[in-house]
Amino acid sequence: MSATMRAVVVDQAGGPEVLQVRRIPVPLPAPGWLRIKVKAFGLNRSELHFRQGQAYSGTFPRVPGIEAVGLVDQDPSGWLAPGTQVATMMGGMGREFDGGYAELVTVPAAQVIPFRSDLPWEVLGAVPEMLQTAAGSLRVGLEARDGQTLLIRGGTSSIGLALAVLAKARDMTVISTTRSESRRELLESVGVDHVLIDDGVIAPAIRELVPDGVDGAVELVGTNVLRDTLRAVRTGGVACFTGMLSDQWTVSEFYPMDWLPNGVRLTAYSGESADLAPATLQDFVDEVAAGRAVVPVGRVYRLDDIAQAHRDMEAGTIGGKGVVLT
Template identity: 30%
Template sequence: MKAIAITSPGAPDVLRAIERAAPVPAAGELLIRVAASGINRPDVLQRKGLYPVPPGASDLPGLEVAGQVVDGDAAALAAASIAVGDRVCALVAGGGYAELCVAPVGQCLPVPRGLSDIEAASLPETFFTVWSNVFERAHLQPGETLLVQGGTSGIGVTAIQLAKAFGARVIATAGSDDKCAACVALGADHAINYRTHDFVAEAKRVTDGRGVDVILDMVAGDYIARELQCLADDGRIALIAVQGGTAAQIDAGAVLRRRLTISGSTLRPRSVAFKTAIAKALRTHAWPWLEAGRVKPVIHQVFPAAQAAEAHTLMESNQHIGKLVLTW
């Protein structure tokens, strides 16, 4: 099969097209002929040598794919009501930048009705991450307010739409007026340009001083102390990345007095059982929203797989809105 490999840690040009033997599905796995592969920020970190591959996972980058099932564990396929020939999208721990990819059956979902393989490939990583952190860890409820940091990222566009479909109010931050407008177009009730406005003051203003209930944060660093000021009493921060650094100085007394929660998680190293449970929740709750058009994939640009380096360059420029996808 053809694949895109990281030849050494470094800049985007270390991504090279290679040929290697096709993977063989083990017990509980299926083999997908990949039509499209989603690109995510962890792929960039792995390329730079900053995100180690979990034990047993492919060394190839790529955490989500969509395509056609071509082989697999017959018993596992039958138990999941998946058949050879079905179109699926899948969350994987690696190996997504390839023509063929193995995936645990429980981490596979049918391509939502009406969606292309390119659209489906943009779903798993962000949908699993947002569902796990916003709805399960931070327990966002209908009628509550969610603040999404980085509203035009792949995670951001997913969080805005899922929270609105769930009945929450959404505030998003972004780095330009155009990106703020894109957040509002996706359903955000308010968008804050963090380069020209203090997001703490703005979040307080648009909530009449109450603050927000949940914050989805991929920045960390000095953002955490500021985010604690944004929270309403009993508010929760769901931390999913540390793009702004790992060190934070906070007012622990305020956390105690106001019953605040800071929660963090990473998805890639979690167990297949954990991810399977998220897949079931998405199938029940989010997939009907996708099929009804209430939530839509947001694709900024599609690249032939051979142009993976160009796609990574664009991702690192932070000029995109939504997802970048490779096709095979």
């Protein structure tokens, strides 16, 4: 192996053009860390925010990327043999230390999840962060139970699609929103029961479908529609704030008595690699291999296409999870 590798480097915040593919030294794993030969990585909006200089953490210059899948290249501790399939995410990846937009990445061993699968890398690359966020929103954010009704606000996002797949596996009735009629088929393809076209106010339409309100709602659009989402939830139900597709993060005039309907609970979810159990990851990729679950891959790119991939992510035209093959 040569002493350099190809990686995407961001020297300072800016537009997609600041994502520069170049050769940099191969990283060496520190004690307690291991090195992964990256086969694929998913694209995430938090990487967009980091590149734009909007993130609350991280420093430049930096190799971005909060997740990756690949093969163990070097594990000084001997825990995992070279060639073991692994996923990794979060924990400061792509912010505090160099992340997954590279041929090789070093990460703390504690945030490495081994698995076994014959699925193609472009499918596996879409899974870790998407599955962790979707599964965590259901399990921790909503404490969802089988057979409940679920509203997914922002249903065509990769997490929204993954939520639908996981919820249908639990016999839940799924209502997903999209701003475009052209996305109806995509939502129905992952098992969504009711597709609602979102014009900014959906609570009345939800109440027509479910008069008492849904058991749980996952908010993926942002604070600009959160108040309306809360009004679609039944007394005793839960709304979980997970995403900000609108890039509106904060509520300027939060008046709880007005915002929160009686007895409706508001939670939030943002997890780490430790929140995705190896068994959950293994079970999910096995279900996909068996044809009982789908991974909503929107578009696959090469490392050299990274600037275009970010343009597409910014424009919201990927239609599922964007994945980059190294």
